[in-house]
Structure formats: C-alpha cells, structure tokens
Amino acid sequence: xxxxxxxxxxxxxxxxxxxxxxxxxxxxxxxxxxxxxxxxxxxxxxxxxxxxxxxxxxxxxxxxxxxxxxxxxxxxxxxxxxxxxxxxxxxxxxxxxxxxxxxxxxxxxxxxxxxxxxxxxxxxxxxxxxxxxxxxxxxxxxxxxxxxxxxxxxxxxxxxxxxxxxxxxxxxxxxxxxxxxxxxxxxxxxxxxxxxxxxxxxxxxxxxxxxx
Amino acid sequence: xxxxxxxxxxxxxxxxxxxxxxxxxxxxxxxxxxxxxxxxxxxxxxxxxxxxxxxxxxxxxxxxxxxxxxxxxxxxxxxxxxxxxxxxxxxxxxxxxxxxxxxxxxxxxxxxxxxxxxxxxxxxxxxxxxxxxxxxxxxxxxxxxxxxxxxxxxxxxxxxxxxxxxxxxxxxxxxxxxxxxxxxxxxxxxxxxxxxxxxxxxxxxxxxxxxxxxxxxxxxxxxxxxxxxxxxxxxxxxxxxxxxxxxxxxxxxxxxxxxxxxxxxxxxxxxxxxxxxxxxxxxxxxxxxxxxxxxxxxxxxxxxxxxxxxxxxxxxxxxxxxxxxxxxxxxxxxxxxxxxxxxxxxxxxxxxxxxxxxxxxxxxxxxxxxxxxx
Numbered sequence: 001x002x003x004x005x006x007x008x009x010x011x012x013x014x015x016x017x018x019x020x021x022x023x024x025x026x027x028x029x030x031x032x033x034x035x036x037x038x039x040x041x042x043x044x045x046x047x048x049x050x051x052x053x054x055x056x057x058x059x060x061x062x063x064x065x066x067x068x069x070x071x072x073x074x075x076x077x078x079x080x081x082x083x084x085x086x087x088x089x090x091x092x093x094x095x096x097x098x099x100x101x102x103x104x105x106x107x108x109x110x111x112x113x114x115x116x117x118x119x120x121x122x123x124x125x126x127x128x129x130x131x132x133x134x135x136x137x138x139x140x141x142x143x144x145x146x147x148x149x150x151x152x153x154x155x156x157x158x159x160x161x162x163x164x165x166x167x168x169x170x171x172x173x174x175x176x177x178x179x180x181x182x183x184x185x186x187x188x189x190x191x192x193x194x195x196x197x198x199x200x201x202x203x204x205x206x207x208x209x210x211x212x
Numbered sequence: 213x214x215x216x217x218x219x220x221x222x223x224x225x226x227x228x229x230x231x232x233x234x235x236x237x238x239x240x241x242x243x244x245x246x247x248x249x250x251x252x253x254x255x256x257x258x259x260x261x262x263x264x265x266x267x268x269x270x271x272x273x274x275x276x277x278x279x280x281x282x283x284x285x286x287x288x289x290x291x292x293x294x295x296x297x298x299x300x301x302x303x304x305x306x307x308x309x310x311x312x313x314x315x316x317x318x319x320x321x322x323x324x325x326x327x328x329x330x331x332x333x334x335x336x337x338x339x340x341x342x343x344x345x346x347x348x349x350x351x352x353x354x355x356x357x358x359x360x361x362x363x364x365x366x367x368x369x370x371x372x373x374x375x376x377x378x379x380x381x382x383x384x385x386x387x388x389x390x391x392x393x394x395x396x397x398x399x400x401x402x403x404x405x406x407x408x409x410x411x412x413x414x415x416x417x418x419x420x421x422x423x424x425x426x427x428x429x430x431x432x433x434x435x436x437x438x439x440x441x442x443x444x445x446x447x448x449x450x451x452x453x454x455x456x457x458x459x460x461x462x463x464x465x466x467x468x469x470x471x472x473x474x475x476x477x478x479x480x481x482x483x484x485x486x487x488x489x490x491x492x493x494x495x496x497x498x499x500x501x502x503x504x505x506x507x508x509x510x511x512x513x514x515x516x517x518x519x520x521x522x523x524x525x526x527x528x529x530x531x532x533x534x535x536x537x538x539x540x541x542x543x544x545x546x547x548x549x550x551x552x553x554x555x556x557x558x559x560x561x562x563x564x565x566x567x568x569x570x571x572x573x574x575x576x577x578x579x580x581x582x583x584x585x586x
Binding site for chain 2: 015017023024025043044045046047048049050051052053054067072073074076077079080083087101
C-alpha cells in the first residue's frame with residue numbers, strides 16, 4: 001500500500017498532480033512505490049482501478065509535493081482514470097523494455113491523454129525494467145528516443161528494482177512541468193505558491209502545444 | 213519466474229463478440245490442464261498457439277497471474293503450480309462463457325477459492341465452483357463494462373446517505389464520493405485484494421456466497437464504512453485543517469482518499485471473527501431496510517439517471533442532504549403542526565394577517581393619494 005502523507009502540510013511551494021499510465025504489468029506501481037517508499041516489492045499485486053501516492057521533493061530551490069495517481073493498466077478501468085486526468089499537471093507514460101507490445105500500445109495511450117488531459121500537458125516516456133532489459137531487451141533505446149521525440153517528450157529508462165533513474169524520472173517530469181508553466185505564463189518561474197500551477201487545470205493554459 | 217515469451221496463448225486478432233464458440237480453445241486447454249498434474253506448465257514443451265476470444269484478455273491475465281498468489285502460496289514451486297492451474301481455470305471458464313469478461317481482480321477471487329479448495333478437492337472440482345460463482349455472485353463484476361460495478365458503488369453510497377447523511381455529505385464535500393471509486397477494489401474482489409487475514413476473508417466469503425444476490429458485499433461495505441464514521445470524520449477534519457494552511461481542496465481530496473483506501477488493511481485486517489460478525493449483522497439490517505433502494509440505485513445508474521456528480525445529483529442522496537439541512541433549522545421551525553385543528557388555526561391566522569396587511573397597505577395608499585391630490 002501507498003505510504004501517503006509523507007510530509008505535513010504547509011511545507012511546500014508547489015503541488016503537482018501526476019498520472020502514471022501504461023499497459024498492465026509494465027512496472028508502474030513498482031516505479032511509484034520505489035519513489036514514495038524507497039522499496040521494491042517483488043510480490044507486488046496488480047493495481048485495481050487506481051492507487052494514490054505522495055512524494056515530497058526538492059527541485060532547484062523549490063519544495064515540490066507530487067501527488068501521484070498510479071492507474072490500472074486494464075482498458076476497463078480507464079473510465080476510473082479519466083476522472084483523475086482532470087487537473088493533472090503531468091503524465092508519465094510507461095512501457096516495459098522487455099515486452100514489445102507494451103511499446104506498440106503507446107499510441108493508444110497517448111491518444112487517450114490527448115482526449116482526456118489538458119492540451120499540451122507535459123509527458124515523459126519511461127522504459128521500465130532496464131535491469132531485465134540487459135538480457136531480454138525488446139525495444140532499443142534509439143527507437144524509444146525516436147518515438148518520444150516524435151511526440152515531443154523526453155525518454156528515460158528506469159529500474160525500480162535497482163533504483164536506477166527513478167528519482168531522475170520524477171525530477172524530469174517536474175522540470176517539464178515548470179518549463180510548461182514558464183511557457184504558458186511567458187515569464188520566469190513564480191517564486192511564491194500563489195503563482196503555482198493551477199491545480200484545477202483551469203487558468204494559465206490559454207496556449208495549446210502539440211505535445212501529446 | 214517465467215517471462216511473457218512463455219505465453220501459450222495468442223491474443224485475438226480482432227473483436228468478434230458474436231463469433232462461433234471457441235470449442236477448440238476449450239478442448240485444447242482442457243487437455244493441457246489434465247497433463248499438468250505432475251509437470252508444471254512452465255517446464256512442459258510449448259503447446260500449439262491457441263486463439264482465445266477477446267473476453268479472456270490473455271495478455272492482462274498473464275500479467276496478473278505473474279503477480280498473483282504470493283501470500284496464499286509462499287513456497288515457490290507450489291505457487292508456480294497453482295498459478296498454472298489458476299491461469300488455465302480462468303481462461304477455460306472465460307472461453308466457455310463469452311458474455312463474462314476478465315477484469316483485474318477476478319484472478320484474486322478465483323485464487324482464493326483455489327487456495328481454500330485445493331487441499332480438499334481435485335482441481336477439476338474447483339473449476340465448476342468458480343464457473344458457477346462467475347455466472348452468479350460475480351456476474352455484475354464481469355460484465356463487459358465497469359459500469360455494473362460502478363453502479364454498486366453508487367448504490368452503496370446511497371445506503372450511506374440514508375443511514376448517515378452527515379458522513380455521506382462530508383465525504384462528497386471533500387471530493388471522496390462514489391465517483392472516485394475508492395471502494396471498487398474492495399467490492400469486486402470481495403476484499404481479497406485488500407486484506408491478508410484468511411479468517412476474516414473466510415467469514416466474508418461465507419456471507420457473500422450465501423447471499424442469493426450479488427449485493428451482500430454492497431451492504432457489508434456500507435456497514436464497514438459506517439462503522440468507521442468517527443475515524444473518517446477525523447481524517448476529513450485533519451485534512452481540511454491542513455488545507456486551511458495552504459488553501460488546497462485537491463489536497464484534501466487526496467489526503468482523505470489515501471486514508472480511506474487503506475481502511476480494510478488498517479481496520480478490517482485486524483478484526484476478530486466476533487467483530488466481523490457484528491458488521492455482518494449490521495449488513496443484514498441494512499439489507500432488510502434498503503434492498504429496494506440498492507436495486508433502484510443500480511438501475512438508475514445504469515440507465516444514466518444518476519449523474520456522476522454527487523449528493524445533490526441523486527434523488528435519494530439529495531433527500532438525505534435535505535434531511536441534514538432540516539436538522540440545522542430551529543426546532544420550532546422543524547416541528548410542523550401535526551394536528552389538523554392546529555394546522556387549520558395556523559392557516560386561518562395566516563390568512564387573517566395577510567388580509568389585514570393588504571387592507572392597511574391599501575388604506576395608507578389611498579391616504580397618500582388623497583394627500584397628493586389635495
């Protein structure tokens with residue numbers, strides 16, 4: 001279960017809501033649990049509907065609290081996830097480096113993001129299970145980068161098991177969200193929480209970007 | 213651990229909901245299972261590929277099976293053997309019942325039945341039990357769409373609203389209504405997904421199986437949430453107090469949601485059989501009072517008559533909300549005259565007062581006019 005509420009309130013400058021999506025079994029929950037609890041459970045069960053996790057982090061001189069909504073991969077639960085797309089600030093799009101179909105299904109996932117989330121919402125492509133990919137890689141780094149570039153997002157390979165690039169992935173999506181805010185506001189990063197991302201996803205989003 | 217390369221089934225090429233029954237898939241799967249008594253499937257020679265109908269969702273089943281039965285079968289060899297049985301059981305039943313659809317959580321329900329029955333009955337006897345449960349008690353969960361399961365959550369919330377309007381309204385106000393699906397994994401897995409206490413699970417299964425409808429879990433969930441009333445209200449108050457510092461409603465929702473979803477693990481998991489029995493007794497009381505309501509709410513939701521918004525969008529919960537507001541009115545306002553005589557007297561007095569007011573107003577108006585004219 002998620003270890004929610006890792007920090008008391010009033011101690012953050014920004015709150016970002018992040019949705020983690022992708023096929024069943026690609027490693028979404030392992031990734032988010034590694035971030036929020038710093039553990040790797042080999043006996044983790046399938047996510048049903050949606051799970052919530054929280055993580056407090058530092059980005060440059062800002063204290064950022066990430067609300068992470070970890071969704072189930074099965075199609076039938078996407079109606080549940082849809083409610084959580086609203087007001088999201090970033091999307092982590094996951095696939096399994098050792099399972100090519102999960103890479104091939106990315107187009108369907110990105111299409112869903114286009115339909116449900118804020119136009120131009122920052123996305124990050126994550127290739128999970130880089131440890132297993134050493135012996136059983138089914139998606140090359142080059143083709144994943146090419147796909148990410150085509151969809152205007154960054155790509156990062158992670159291993160929740162070996163704690164590889166997990167923090168970096170969440171740092172990257174946080175950075176993308178800040179840059180998105182900067183683009184939309186047309187000015188430098190706000191310094192106070194009043195100028196933070198609108199959590200309802202209503203204000204400060206007049207522009208539309210082609211990103212996912 | 214076997215990888216997905218070991219998959220012995222193929223995904224359907226296209227959606228064919230009305231295609232011919234998959235006799236070939238069933239018979240081949242049956243043959244394979246019979247040969248698995250002594251040799252686990254993972255070590256057997258790969259059988260020919262089989263096309264399974266879409267309702268089986270073999271790719272999702274495979275991903276779920278690889279993450280199943282950890283707690284029930286801690287010994288690796290046994291767990292692998294049971295996973296093989298579980299997968300074959302799921303696919304055989306679903307291939308045979310194409311109107312039933314695999315959902316994440318069904319593997320946990322069948323896994324628990326397998327765990328309970330395996331020491332006493334041969335595998336071939338367990339399969340028809342799961343098949344029967346799928347077609348009866350788990351029917352709402354395994355419909356093509358999630359809506360039938362969602363309808364149960366809305367029905368459960370309606371029971372909450374009838375029994376404890378304040379709690380229902382506070383949950384909705386902080387954004388944790390039925391639309392968040394906070395209880396979906398409890399309901400559609402009969403709590404197998406949420407708790408490891410096998411004694412509690414056994415008692416719950418007895419209660420849910422004995423119920424002739426599929427709504428016992430709805431009433432139990434309502435009873436369970438109601439029993440945690442004080443804890444829930446405290447969590448909501450704490451989250452609102454915290455949000456008060458940073459002014460963030462979304463944070464309140466996230467805080468309460470993260471707490472409420474842990475309720476089975478933090479509370480139900482540690483209950484004694486006696487306390488579970490008390491919850492079941494309360495569930496039975498709720499069932500006696502609200503059977504019609506639950507059926508009505510289910511149909512309302514499925515017919516699209518309940519907007520996924522909240523308390524005031526729903527007639528039953530709206531009534532509960534209004535009742536709550538009623539309680540805040542001054543006592544004398546809340547006590548309408550019960551006797552006809554008193555009602556008549558009040559009406560007469562009201563009419564007399566209104567008539568007097570009109571007469572005085574008209575009189576003063578005439579005087580004013582007269583003054584102006586003069």
